[in-house]
Amino acid sequence: MLYIFDMGNVIIDIDFKRVLAVWSNLSGTPLATLTTRFSMGEAFEQHECGQITDAEFADVLCDEMEVSLSFEQFTEGWYALFIDVRQGVIELMNKLREQGHRVVVLSNTNRLHLDYWPHHYPEIAASTDFLYLSQDLGMRKPNSDIFKYVLGAEGVTAGQAVFFDDVLANVEAARKIGINAIHVTDRNVIPDYFKAHDFSLPTET
Numbered sequence: 001m002l003y004i005f006d007m008g009n010v011i012i013d014i015d016f017k018r019v020l021a022v023w024s025n026l027s028g029t030p031l032a033t034l035t036t037r038f039s040m041g042e043a044f045e046q047h048e049c050g051q052i053t054d055a056e057f058a059d060v061l062c063d064e065m066e067v068s069l070s071f072e073q074f075t076e077g078w079y080a081l082f083i084d085v086r087q088g089v090i091e092l093m094n095k096l097r098e099q100g101h102r103v104v105v106l107s108n109t110n111r112l113h114l115d116y117w118p119h120h121y122p123e124i125a126a127s128t129d130f131l132y133l134s135q136d137l138g139m140r141k142p143n144s145d146i147f148k149y150v151l152g153a154e155g156v157t158a159g160q161a162v163f164f165d166d167v168l169a170n171v172e173a174a175r176k177i178g179i180n181a182i183h184v185t186d187r188n189v190i191p192d193y194f195k196a197h198d199f200s201l202p203t204e205t
Contacts, residue, residue, distance in 0.1 A: 001161070002160055003096055003101055003161075004104055004106050004161055004164070005093065005105050005164050006107055006141075006166060006167070006184070007109065007117075010089065010166055010184050010190070011086060011105070012084065012085045012086065013084055013085075014081045016038070016081060017035075018080040018081060019077045020035055020077070022076055022080045023069060023074070026069060026077065027067040027068060027069055029066075037064060038061075038064075039064070041064070043057055043064075045140060047112075048108045048135060049138050050110075050111065050136070050138055053111075054071075054111055057110070057112070058075075058078075075112065078113070079116045081113070082116065082121070084121075085123060085124065088190075088191060090124070090127050092190065092191075092194065093128065094127050097129065102156075103128050103129055104130045104132055104150065105128050105133075106146070106147075106163070107132070107134065110134075110135050132150050134146070141173065142167075144176065147173065147174050147177055148177065161180065162180045163179050163182065164182045164184050165183070166184045168183055
């Protein structure tokens with residue numbers, strides 16, 4: 001069986017409010033103001049598909065939010081997204097691999113974050129057989145092509161794959177092509193899924 005895990009709020013907790021809080025402190029712009037101005041628009045999607053550079057992305061977002069930040073300040077805030085890994089999920093991924101299953105990550109991410117999380121959370125890559133990252137593939141979820149690409153690369157059918165993601169649109173897109181997709185709405189969803197499937201899950205610490 002192929003198990004496909006999203007990363008943010010599936011393997012690792014993230015919070016964009018932390019990003020905005022740093023930018024607010026560095027720019028002197030009220031957090032409430034940044035919250036209303038920040039959006040995951042076209043530039044966000046282009047960045048995740050590797051179509052624009054980190055510097056171009058920073059410039060666009062700063063323009064949209066009407067703040068003046070150096071690239072270093074922008075990056076400081078951008079890195080604040082990450083909180084910590086969900087150790088129970090890491091243990092589960094390793095257990096799946098020990099049992100002979102294939103475990104991969106499929107994440108909408110970007111080069112700037114790739115400079116950060118692999119170094120601070122090396123256990124993510126260490127617990128997977130392969131990382132399918134949007135900026136490398138030039139496409140992102142919920143585009144069905146990215147799911148078909150992963151299935152083709154792994155040599156499995158949709159019925160041989162289980163996918164975990166916190167974004168409903170991604171889950172629905174995977175389901176449309178026949179993948180058993182699970183919507184991760186909280187930290188209990190993945191442990192409960194495997195308990196229901198008679199999987200011996202380590203207790204999360």
